[in-house]
Amino acid sequence: MRVNNSLRSKIFKSMLCLLTVIIMTVSFGLPQTIRYSKAAPPEAEKLDDEPVEANFYGDIVPSSDIANYKNGKTGTRTVKVGYFMIDGFQMYDENYGYSGYCYDYLQKIRTYTGWDYEYIGDDEDIAFSDLYRMTVEGEIDLIGGITWTQERADKLIFCNVPIAMEYTTIFVKNGDTTFLAGDYSKWRGIRLGIVRGTTYVDKVRDFAESNYFTYKGYYYDSDADLIAALENGDIDAFVSGSSHNFPGVSILAQFDPSYLFFATGLDNSDLMDSLNHALSQIETVDAGFKESLMSKYYQGNGTSNITFTSTEKLYLDSLITNNRTFTLLANPDNCPLSYLDENGKPSGILVDMTTSILDSIGLSYEFYEVSDRFEYINAYNEHRADIVIDFISDFGRSEMGGYYECDSYFDTSLASVHNDKEYSYDTIVKRHGDGIFNDSILQSLSDTDNVVFLDSLEATRRYFAAHPKACTMLPLESAVVLVGQEETNALVAEDISYRNLRFCMAINSSCGNFLIGIFNKACNSFPQQKRAEIISRYDIDNYTPKTFRAFIYDNPMYGFVVIVSGLVIFFLVIINHIGKRNRRKVEELNQKLSTALDGEKKASEAKKRFFSNMSHDMRTPLNGILGLTRSVIRNGINSVNNLDYLYKIEDSANYLELLINDSLAMSNLGRVEIELNPQMCDPGQVFDSLKNVALTFAKERDIRIILRRKEIVNLSTMIDYSRLEQAILNVISNAVKFSRKSGTIEIDLTSSMIDDGKVEYTLSVQDHGIGMSSDFQKTMFDAYTQEDRGEMTDHAGTGIGLSVVKSIVEKMNGRIDIKSKENIGTIVTLVFVFDVCAGAMLDDLQEDYEQKSLEGKTVLYCEDNELNMDIVCAILESENVKVEKAWNGKEGLDTYTNLPEGSLAAILMDIRMPVMDGLTAARAIRNSGREDSKTIPIIAVSANAFEDDKKASKDAGMNSHLSKPVDPKLLISEIKKYIYI
Template sequence: MKRKVCLYKKLICLLAGVLFLQMMLQVPASAAESELLLTPEEQAYLSEHSQISVAVDASWIPYTYLDPDTGEVEGIVRTILDNVSQTLGLTVQYVPMSTYQEALQCVKDGDADLIAGVIQSDVMAENYNLQLTDPYVTIRYCAVTKTNLENLYTPDADYRIAVCSGSYAVFAFENKTPSNQFIQYPTIEDCIDAVETGDVDAAFVVAYSAEYFLNQPGYSDLVSALIEDIAWQLSFGVGAQYDPVLVSLINKGVSELPQPVVDQATYGNLLNAINESSDLETLIYRHPMETIFVFGILIMLIVLLGGIFLRNHRRSQDKNQKLTQELVVAERANAAKRDFLCRMSHDIRTPMNAILGLTELASRESQNTVVVEAYLGKMKSASQYLISLISDVLDMSQLESGKMVIKKEIVQFREIHDTVDALIRPLAAERQVEYIFDDHEITASYAKIDKMRLQQVIVNLLSNAVRFTPPGGKVECLLSNLECDGKRRRDRLIVRDNGIGISEEFFPKIFLPFEQENAIHDQYPSGTGLGLSIVKMLVEAMDGTISFNSQKGMGTEFVIELESECAQAGETVPEADGGGKAASFAGKRLLLCEDQPINAEIAVELLNRMQLQVEHVTNGELALKQFLNRPEYYYNAILMDIQLPVMNGLTAAEAIRALKRSDGRTIPIIALTANVLEEDIAECAAAGMNDCVSKPIHPSQIYAVLEKYL
């Protein structure tokens, strides 16, 4: 299972640029059509030189490489340089070399005017006698390893590290971690091969190149991790023996590059290179157990069918027919799952790209607080969408396994109105759709229902209605009370729209998981196909019914009827979490055990705002030692992550509970975990933990839990 999760995460990471590429394809006309101002010397140079020669490392995928079909140089640098040369009116002759070192030597010997990619550094300029142009793209480096290596980047690290010969990494990393042993290899692929064969402990290589090679057969056991503080600028390197006017010309061409062109070149060439490498061999290497299983099943079927045929021809025909039917069902199920994975990868890429892109944009506008705040708001929305997407998948799993718990609470219907309105009205405004929420026919204000799940049902139906209603259309939500006898009540929810409607052929599939009407996809945004399945299961779990009516081109109407308990006399609606709680925590000490620096920073900041004194450790063993080193009852509570290095959170909690000191048995231990299924909560309780807080941490949630124990 862990292997599959890693595989899916790799797939998502490899495809993460698709949406960003689509968003950036439109280049502003003003940038593309601007007139280039040249000096007389530059004009004279262009009149005398119509062509430049460029040495490239043909092994540097996806920056410069040879197309296997045409033999032509392709890649990120080719796309960018073609744009620059077109701006200058030059033609480019590419000189492919086998290694980066050979490409550098080619320019040094005068066999090419310039080299395609050189890190903007005085070291590179001096060592290889180059004139460097202005940078045109930023590259990141990563570490490729088989396992997680401790203290890989510290000055006293002692590992065998592979680096590419002639690259700036040789100088930079030797200076950064001088005690590591750096071994130079001709190409990036050779560096990664050295990790695979065990000749080195790690390879420091360009991140996008590593992403490509780790997608190839034979590297499934390798992992990569970005080197956080490394981001270098890539330039063109002109031989020192050539006229510096060429440098000036290329700088002007680079300055005319629109950022969308650079982004398109980067993500487009990365994905093209990866797609060209996808074949049956890759599939088998990535899924060895599944491949063995499939072939094993096929062999078993052949043997079984052969034996049955020899014994009884008629029985063989019956069995074949039955097996054929089962295979059809299995193929349909597999097709639905494959389709679901494609949609999930797309939907997850969308917010991931938004977050990455907006983070980059915000970093460029650090002095403009208004713009940064706008970007942060958009990043928060993208993060919330990603969480809701993951929640949909978890909800589906819980509902199908019967583990979904309906939690009844006293709810005022006005609260549901306000919450739903806050979520849907901005969506409707963006789509230019008229939106109406009418709950005036609710005569009894309070009911005992699962507020969160009812809101989830309403939001799901309304978001679908808004999505599939064209601009100028109308979406309505009508909530009414049918009856209430003081003990039981029956309410009706109607969600209707005058949108595109649903074809009758799709009616039987409308509540099936992963199903969506294909005709919709070309014109309207698609989701995972889980929304209506979850709605139906939630409604039935709340003892309700759901029906629908739709006509193609006319719209759709969903009708839900729910039965619930009336709120008893004297009962009140729980008040929302208010301010002022933090004052009650003043002077309290809390031990936070969290290994992820960003998560820890967020948690410490939230807890400090509650006036809590926080001490932070990074693994379960340190938490146990820290607890033992303090006097009894020094800490008022412990926040413990579950997935920790050295000693995990569950083991640490059990060890604290087993201590002979009295506060070890009584101190509140609260789990921090992304796994919030019933069995996960039970596992935490069995380890001696008092409560759980789900990740990502929400301030109101952690405040409420701490208030119970402090």
């Protein structure tokens, strides 16, 4: 093929354009990635009131189906609902239909009961009192939003679970200062509107008597009548519930909190039973449902005005009249909470919140200018400001410093910042002026007393670059910014959720304490919508560096593309100078290079994803093991908590072993290699032994597990216990990870004989979590495959679990079936087929060696690791076995040669050792020519757990191969097996 000069010029220009586009894309800010993590919250105790059945042999525990998922609609009853109109609670609009807190609650109940509703009162002129009477007389089946009284309880059946809580509330027009909060002496003769037939009638009477004021009651049929009367001036205020939304009003008083319920007639007990069951399911499965309804219908609505007492109002008026300006003080180095902007002016979340609160009161203010932490400290100590806006609540510190604390107006958590690969620290970094933690808290969060004081957050970032074993504590928002500003992604932030920080305003004692009540009301009335809007202004992207170096660390593949593109252009320039003779060869070389780069890119992405996810998953149990082990060491040998810590360490180690087994099963990328080593055991006992591990996984996320075991064939079978455990724990751990917090997982185990000599076990694991998309299910068994969905960011994993499970199940002549619906849940069914062993064979085998003792036997153990030597020696010495120690293969061979023939019962051999490895030592022993050299049992005890490693041990003359960590029961059993059989 010939290429003319014109075509060669076009190719050269195209490559130059490509390089230009790449460089411009890199330079002008592709999306940055900020890497930080949050530690999981501490384990929570179960909140379920109902007992959880956790025994395979127990009675079957009833559980609810997912509506319209398994059994479809569960009922067709039409329920008549008393629907009295209350803005926010129960509403109806001809254009938009039904809505409101109670209406949404009814629809959620419908998903569990299958009821249809007929609403009575939504489009008719029916008062609440009429709907109440109709419910008592049975004309209406159900009424919601009703408070409990003994009189009503004699006529109605109330549900077990309240649906909301409200306060009896007195409302006035916005801006009406005729009646002031708390000044009851001026309330005499107040005209109050009340809806007749409600409990507010009695409650306001009791409130007036207890606070010594009189009122005139005007009674109406609905909330709409109350609003109209207030606007017309017929009444001064009206009484209703806090669950009602009213426009243009302010709260004058709130009192007597009470719960709201659903209620039905005395003849409707069957309906109430179904309703109570549905409410129980909502409380268990949809724990955040009530909060979401409150946010939907009440947050940001209704009243937001602050009502002050007459004395407070006079005080505020005097401050405004006298042009009193308050001086504010803020830390200039606590980004993004408070810091100095590019113009040197105070900025940040706390600054904006404080100024908004003071603006709502109408006070004048200015900031005391400080440029660094030292000026901030001096201003605080010398009381140069009236109000410190970023004071962290600590009554001891405020009293000693001469300040009064207001209520908290911004709460956050404490975060630990350290290098990504470091979890043990030799230095704690603290900045001058930090009021976050004292020395006692430092002791509880670290193992070191070494504290370094620095001048700023920037100095902290530089300190970390030179001291990788340093750690610091910051408010979570500041920690995230510090991590984001580190260009090489070397830092990580972990949320220490059990250490909360409560920011408040501290008032200089010279200002008096009268401002405390005023500020507390203003802070508590600060709208959530405004709070969220302020926080959104200070997004993490505003503080991340936009340098080329930071971009490359955040996007390493783009840097790789730039380098490769440069190399391609270089080769094209060379080709252009060499001439037409070599162009064909160069084009072939480019084609091969492109193919190689594509393959390398795919392999690099697969390896990167695998090791990143494996690192994430392994660090969770490893953090538990290290943390609890250090606690045991610090507590001392006699601590009462040590046994509990050791059980938790064992659980974490079991989970870590599962992850390691998964990774070892992948000898090459994308290929699973599984070899079975079946032994005789009872499958029922195997499944039962997994119960505690399953419950441990679930407890970490407050997951409820229902275990059911029925019709089990109790015959000994040939099973590879470790592989069976690996497959089952993979499925259970997936169910836990992808379930929603406080959800439910159902596990069922059944078995049956399928023909002579074979038994089939079926294990079903059903969760009600996020499920899988239909597209992902097509590739879910491929190695390193994970679904990329927004709600799955917290569910890291290696992506090889299902590949390993499928291979194990198929090796056991079984099958795996997965049914899943996105955002509904997943059912995984595992079917195993095992060979049945005659009971006599098991009895004979146990009589031969399992029941025999190793007392008085001598075993040679070759191991170069002192800790492993101590562990195995402790196991053997517990069986009264004498241990001869050798620290490498050469010492082991010499010990064997120097001891009399027959004095050793067995040899335990590590594989990787200095001087002489275990394989070489085993061959030398077998070839030594001694009389017992061919018969003495040699058992490999090694961390090398691949099938190739086990084969290498067999080829070297060893009888068996055990993997570390050592299972004490398996080790003793293996020694007995080769000594006595």
